[in-house]
Amino acid sequence: MKVKPINLFGHIILLVGGLVMIYPLIFMVLASTFTKQEYAATVLGPFPIAIKPTFANFRIIVGAAKDHLVQIYFFNSLFRTLYSVVFASLTAFLGGFVFARLRFRGKDGLFLFMLATAMIPGVVALIPTYIEYARWPYAGGNNIFMGGKGILDSWWVYMIGGPALNIMGAFLVKQSMEKVPIELDEAAKIDGASTFRLIFQILLPLQLPILAFIAITTAQATWNDWGTPFFFTSSDKLQTLPAAITRISSIATSAGVPDYPLMITLGLGITFPMLLIFFFFQRFFVQGLANAGLKG
Amino acid sequence: MVLKRCVTVLIAALLVFAVTACGSGKSNDGKAEQSASTDPSSSSAASATESGDSSSAPANKTVVINANAADNVAGSGEVADLIQDLEKKIKEDANSVDEAGKQRLAIAKAANKVMADLGYELKQEDWGWSEPLVQKQTAALVAKQTPDIITGETQSPGFAAQGLLEPFPDWLDQFVRENVVEGAWKPMEYQGKIYGVAFQPGVSVLFWNKDLFRKSGLDPDKGPATWSEWLEMSKKINEAGKGKFYGSIVYSGPNNGGYLRAGIYPLMNGGGFVNENNEPIFNDEKNMAAFQFLRDLNQYAPKGAMANGSEAAYWDPVNKNQVGIWAEGPWMISMCATNKLECGMGPLPLPDGGKAANITIGAAFASVPVYAKNKEGGFKFIEAMLSDGVQQMIADTGVRAPVTKKIAEGKFKTEHPELYQFYEALQGNVRGLPTFSKENTKVWQVYGDAMVRTLMTNEDIKKIWDDAQTKVEAMVK
Numbered sequence: 124m125k126v127k128p129i130n131l132f133g134h135i136i137l138l139v140g141g142l143v144m145i146y147p148l149i150f151m152v153l154a155s156t157f158t159k160q161e162y163a164a165t166v167l168g169p170f171p172i173a174i175k176p177t178f179a180n181f182r183i184i185v186g187a188a189k190d191h192l193v194q195i196y197f198f199n200s201l202f203r204t205l206y207s208v209v210f211a212s213l214t215a216f217l218g219g220f221v222f223a224r225l226r227f228r229g230k231d232g233l234f235l236f237m238l239a240t241a242m243i244p245g246v247v248a249l250i251p252t253y254i255e256y257a258r259w260p261y262a263g264g265n266n267i268f269m270g271g272k273g274i275l276d277s278w279w280v281y282m283i284g285g286p287a288l289n290i291m292g293a294f295l296v297k298q299s300m301e302k303v304p305i306e307l308d309e310a311a312k313i314d315g316a317s318t319f320r321l322i323f324q325i326l327l328p329l330q331l332p333i334l335a336f337i338a339i340t341t342a343q344a345t346w347n348d349w350g351t352p353f354f355f356t357s358s359d360k361l362q363t364l365p366a367a368i369t370r371i372s373s374i375a376t377s378a379g380v381p382d383y384p385l386m387i388t389l390g391l392g393i394t395f396p397m398l399l400i401f402f403f404f405q406r407f408f409v410q411g412l413a414n415a416g417l418k419g
Numbered sequence: 420m421v422l423k424r425c426v427t428v429l430i431a432a433l434l435v436f437a438v439t440a441c442g443s444g445k446s447n448d449g450k451a452e453q454s455a456s457t458d459p460s461s462s463s464a465a466s467a468t469e470s471g472d473s474s475s476a477p478a479n480k481t482v483v484i485n486a487n488a489a490d491n492v493a494g495s496g497e498v499a500d501l502i503q504d505l506e507k508k509i510k511e512d513a514n515s516v517d518e519a520g521k522q523r524l525a526i527a528k529a530a531n532k533v534m535a536d537l538g539y540e541l542k543q544e545d546w547g548w549s550e551p552l553v554q555k556q557t558a559a560l561v562a563k564q565t566p567d568i569i570t571g572e573t574q575s576p577g578f579a580a581q582g583l584l585e586p587f588p589d590w591l592d593q594f595v596r597e598n599v600v601e602g603a604w605k606p607m608e609y610q611g612k613i614y615g616v617a618f619q620p621g622v623s624v625l626f627w628n629k630d631l632f633r634k635s636g637l638d639p640d641k642g643p644a645t646w647s648e649w650l651e652m653s654k655k656i657n658e659a660g661k662g663k664f665y666g667s668i669v670y671s672g673p674n675n676g677g678y679l680r681a682g683i684y685p686l687m688n689g690g691g692f693v694n695e696n697n698e699p700i701f702n703d704e705k706n707m708a709a710f711q712f713l714r715d716l717n718q719y720a721p722k723g724a725m726a727n728g729s730e731a732a733y734w735d736p737v738n739k740n741q742v743g744i745w746a747e748g749p750w751m752i753s754m755c756a757t758n759k760l761e762c763g764m765g766p767l768p769l770p771d772g773g774k775a776a777n778i779t780i781g782a783a784f785a786s787v788p789v790y791a792k793n794k795e796g797g798f799k800f801i802e803a804m805l806s807d808g809v810q811q812m813i814a815d816t817g818v819r820a821p822v823t824k825k826i827a828e829g830k831f832k833t834e835h836p837e838l839y840q841f842y843e844a845l846q847g848n849v850r851g852l853p854t855f856s857k858e859n860t861k862v863w864q865v866y867g868d869a870m871v872r873t874l875m876t877n878e879d880i881k882k883i884w885d886d887a888q889t890k891v892e893a894m895v896k
Contacts, residue, residue, distance in 0.1 A: 163738045163758050192494075246554075253558035272564055354555050357544035359495045369547060 148394075155180050155388035162384050180388035192359055193367070200346060200363040200393075203281045207345040208338045211289040215337050216330060218289070219296020220322055224308065234297075241290045249354060256280060256355055280355040292337040299333045300326065335407035343397050364393045477538050482796035483566035485556070486543045498531050498541035519753075522816040529812040533803035539796050565788040567797035573675045575784040576606055577854030579614035585787040586612035591798050599805060600842060602777065603822040606851025607784050618804040619819040620782030621748030622844040623683060625768065629761040631743045635659035642744070642765040646712050649744065649768045653719035656743035666719025667744040670733040671726055671874060673867025678852055679780045680746060681870065684709035686776035686850065687769055692866070693853045699895065701866060702881065702888040708770060710873050710880050717874045726874040748780045749819045749841045764837055766844065776848040820845070858894040865890050 149170070154162065156176040165171065187193040222234050257273040264271020274280055303326065311321050327334075352366035368389045486495075494501050505524050508515050516524070534541050544566055546555050553574045559565045560583050571578070578584050587595065592613050595604050602622060607615035629639035635656040643649035653666025660666075671681035678692075685691055690705035700706070717725045721741065724732045736742050738758045746767060755762035769775065785804065787797035803809060810821040814831040820842040821827050827842045855862040869887035873880055 160757060160759075164740070166739050166741070249554060250558045250561050253564075254562045257562035257564045275564060353547065353551060354558065357495050357546070369551070 151387050151391050155384055155391055157384040159382045159384060180385050183385065184388060184392045195360055196362050196364045196367045199281075199352075199361065200365075203363060204342050204345045206282070208342050211292055211341040212334050212338050215289040215292025215296050216327065216334060217322075218293030219300055219330070220326065222293065223297040223300035224305075237290045238294060241294075245350065249350075252284070253354065256284070276356045276358055276361065278361065280351065280361075284351060284355065289337065289341065292341070295333050295337060296330055299330055303329055332407055332410040335404065335410075339400060339404050339407060342400060346393070346397055368393065477796060477799075479793040479796060480538060480540050481542055482534065482539050482568065482793055482800050483542045483544060484568040484800060485566045485570055486545045495543055495545045498527060498543050499535070501543065502528055502531060519818070522818055525816060526809060526812050529809045530800070530803050533806050533808060534800060537799055537803070539799060541800070560788060560790070563790040565790045567787060567791040567793045568785050568800055569788055570783040570785050572782055572784065573679070573852045575615050575786055576609065576851050577859060578786070578788075579607060579609045580854050583789055584614040585789050585791065585794055585797075586614055587616075587801075588798060591802060594802070594805070598823050598825065600822050600824060600827065600845045601847070602779055602845030602849030603782070605849055606779055606782070607786070615784035615786035616801060616805070616822075617779065617782040617784050618809070618822060619813050620779045620784075620822065620845065621750070621819065622777040622779055622841060622849060623680060623746040623748060623767060624840055624844055625744065625746050625765045626751055626755070627744045627763040627765075628740065628742060629763050630740065631656055631660070631664050632763070634664075635743065639761075639763060642763055643768045644765075645768050646770045646773075650712075650715055650719075653716060653744060657719040660741075660743075664741045665721050665736065665743065667716050668720045668724055668733055668737065668742050669713060669716060669746055670724075670730060671713055671717075671870050672728050672730065672733070673726070673864070673871055674728065674730075675852065676730045677726075677867065677870065678863065679778050681713060682852070683746070683767065683776060683778050684712060684770075686778070686848065687767070687773040689773065691850070693855075697853060697856060699855065699862060699888065699891045701869065701891060702884040706884065707880055710870075710884065712770070713870075714873055714880065723875075726871045749838060750781065752837055753818055764840060766840065774848065775844075776850070777844050778850050778852070779845075782851070855891075856895050862891045862894055865894075 146169075153171050153173075154167075156178065157165070157171070157173045158175065158177050158179070161173055161175060165174075188197075222230065253275075256275050258268045259265060259273035259279075260267050262271070262274045262279070263277060265273050274283065307325065308321055311325050316325065347365055349363070349365035349369045352361060352363045353369055356362065356366075368386070484498075494504075502524065505516060505520070509521070509524075531541055546552050552571065556565075556569055556571060556574065556578075559569075560578065569575075569578075575584070586592070595613055595616055599616060603618075603620050604613050604616040607613060625642050627639075627642045632639040635652075636659065637652055637655060643652050649667065655666075656664065657666040669681055669684070671677045682692060685703075685706040688705045688709045690703040690709060691700065694700050713725075721732075721736045724736060727733065733745075737745055737747075738754065738760075740758075740760060751762070752764075754760075766775065767777070785801055787794050787801075791797050805823055807823070807826060810823045810826040813819060814821045814826050814835070817835055817838065820835075820838045821831060822842075822845070827839070831842075832839050865887050869883050872878060872883045876883075
C-alpha cells in the first residue's frame with residue numbers, strides 16, 4: 124500500500140510529539156534506578172543510565188506499602204478521589220440539567236456568574252478559603268464564627284471543600300444535554316414519567332460519555348491534589364499520598380542533600396494509578412468531548 | 420414542582436447534617452479544644468512576660484509547634500509519640516532512618532525532655548518549608564489560627580514588622596542578648612525588640628574544590644582572600660577546565676536563595692539592600708562595585724547557572740565536581756562528604772577596603788505569633804531549644820553550629836573547627852533579608868530582574884540599578 128507523503132509527514136510529527144510527551148516518564152524511570160550518591164555525582168545525559176543500577180527506591184515503595192501511615196495516606200487518597208468523583212459527577216449532571224432544561228428568570232446571568240468563578244485561580248482563593256474553613260459556624264470549637272479552628276484539620280475539608288459544585292462539568296453537561304431534543308422530555312412526560320424518572324432514567328444514560336469524562340478528570344485532579352491536604356489539614360491521619368510526598372521533599376531538601384532518585388520514584392508511584400485509568404478510559408475523553416460539542 | 424421540593428429538602432438535609440456533624444465543639448480527634456483566648460493580650464502572654472521561673476506547673480500544658488525539618492522528627496502529632504515510633508523503627512532496622520534523621524531525632528529528644536521536665540507536652544505540625552510554608556502561615560495569621568510556635572526564614576522579619584509576632588518577654592530577651600550569638604537573632608530584631616531566634620542558623624562561607632585547584636596549578640590549601648584574588652583564581656580554573664569544569668559560582672537567581680547568597684557582597688562593600696530607615700538603596704554607589712564583581716565572576720561560571728531561576732542549575736555542577744569556588748551554608752560540609760568532593764573552607768573574600776558581612780541562610784527563626792493560644796509555652800520552648808542540653812546535642816551532631824556562646828566556645832571549637840568557622844561568621848555584621856514597607860514581593864521582583872540583567876547582559880550596571888531604584892521608590896512611596 125502506498126503511503127501518501129502528507130500522511131507520512133503527519134505520522135512523523137505525531138511520533139515526535141509523542142516522544143516529547145513521554146520523555147519525562149522515560150527519564151523518571153531511568154533516574155529512579157540511581158542511588159542518591161551516583162545521581163549527585165553524575166553529569167546526566169538526556170537518557171541517564173546508572174552504572175550501578177538499584178531497585179532500592181522501588182523496594183522503599185513496596186516496603187512503605189506495609190507502613191501503617193502510608194496505608195492511611197493511600198486510603199485517604201482513594202476515598203477522597205471516589206467521593207469527589209461521585210459528588211462532582213452528580214452536581215455536574217444536576218447543574219447541567221437545571222441550566223439546559225429549566226426556565227427561570229436570570230438563568231443565563233446566574234450561569235455566567237457561576238462559570239466566572241471557575242476562572243479564578245485556586246491560589247487567589249487560598250486565603251479566603253482558609254478563613255471560610257476556620258470560621259465555619261459551630262464547628263471545631265467555634266461559636267457562631269470564632270473561638271475554635273472550624274473545619275480545618277478535619278475530614279470536612281475534603282467532604283465540603285472540593286466538589287461542592289463542579290461548574291465546568293455542569294457547563295459540559297449543559298452543552299451535551301442541549302443536543303438532546305426537548306421532544307424526548309415531552310414524550311416521556313406524556314407517557315407519565317415523573318421528573319425524577321425523566322432525569323435519572325431517560326436523560327442520565329444519554330450523558331454517560333460526558334459524565335465519564337468529568338469523572339476521569341475529577342479523579343486525576345483529586346488524586347494529584349496536594350494543596351488541599353497541605354494547606355487545610357495538619358494531622359498525619361488526614362494526609363494523602365501527594366501531600367505526604369511534598370513533606371518528604373521538604374525534609375529532603377531542607378538538609379541540603381536532596382534525594383532526587385527517591386523523590387522521582389515516589390512521583391512515579393503516585394502517577395501509576397492515574398496512568399492506568401487514562402490508559403483504559405481514554406476513549407471516553409474523545410467521546411465525552413465530542414458529545415459536548417467541544418471537539419473540532 | 421416535585422423536583423423543586425426534592426432539591427429544597429436535599430439541600431436542607433445536607434446543611435443540617437454538615438452543621439450538626441461538625442458542630443460538636445470538639446477537635447477532630449475527639450479531645451476538647453484548649454480553652455484559650457485568641458486575644459493577643461491574653462493572660463498567658465502576660466504571665467510569660469513576667470518571669471522565666473519554671474517552678475510552678477503550667478496552666479496550659481500543650482505547646483503546638485510549627486515544625487522545622489532540621490530541628491525535629493518528621494511528621495505531625497505528639498512529639499513524644501513520634502520519637503517513640505522513630506526509635507522503634509530504628510530498633511527494627513537501623514538503616515531505615517538516615518543519619519540526618521537520626522540527628523534530628525537526637526535534637527528532638529533533647530528538646531522534648533526539657534519541655535517534659537517543665538510539665539509541657541509538645542505537639543508538632545509539619546507545615547513544610549519555603550513558598551508553601553509562607554502561604555500557609557500567611558493564611559493562618561490572617562485567620563488568627565496559628566500554632567504556639569511558627570518557624571520561618573525570609574518571611575519572619577516581615578511578620579514581625581506587621582505586628583503579627585509577639586516580642587520576647589524581658590527575661591528571654593535578656594537571656595538571648597547575653598548568651599546567643601548575634602547572627603541568630605539580629606535579623607529578627609525590630610524597633611529594639613526581639614521577635615524570633617534561630618537555634619542552628621547558617622551563614623555563607625567560602626568553599627573550594629581541592630581537586631580542581633590541583634588540576635589548575637593552584638595551592639589546594641589556600642583559598643582566595645580578596646575579590647581580585649577570587650577572580651584571578653577563577654580565571655585560571657576556567658582556563659584549565661576548557662569547558663569541563665569552571666571557575667566559580669555565587670548563586671544570584673531571582674529568588675530568595677539568590678538574594679540570600681548574592682546580597683552579601685554589596686554589604687561587604689558598605690552598601691546593601693536598604694538604608695537605616697529601611698528604604699531601598701539598590702543604586703547606591705557602593706553596591707555597584709559588588710554588582711560588577713558578580714558580573715565578572717559570572718564569566719567563569721557554567722553558562723546561565725548563576726542567574727538561573729532554579730537553584731538546581733547551581734547545585735548540579737557544584738555537586739558534580741565541576742566548580743572550583745563557591746559560597747554556601749554549613750550543610751555543604753556534609754554534602755562534600757556525600758558527594759566525595761575534597762573541599763577546602765575559609766572566610767568569604769573581601770573587597771579592597773571592605774569589611775566582613777554576612778546574611779543568614781537556612782535559618783529557621785522560631786517565633787510566637789500574637790494569636791498563639793499558649794504564648795508562655797511557646798517562649799518556654801524557645802528557652803528549651805537554647806538550653807545547654809539541646810545546644811550541646813546540636814554541637815555533637817556536627818552538621819550545624821550551635822548558637823549559644825557557652826557551647827560554641829567550649830569543646831565544640833576544637834572538635835568541629837570547620838563548623839566553628841560558621842559560628843565565627845555569625846558574629847558581627849550579619850543580616851537577614853529586609854521586608855519593604857510596601858509591595859514587598861514586587862520590590863524583590865524588581866531586584867531579581869535587575870540582578871539577572873546585570874549578569875546576563877552587557878548593559879551599563881549603573882543604569883540597570885538606577886532604573887530599578889526609580890521603580891521601587893515609586894512602589895514604596
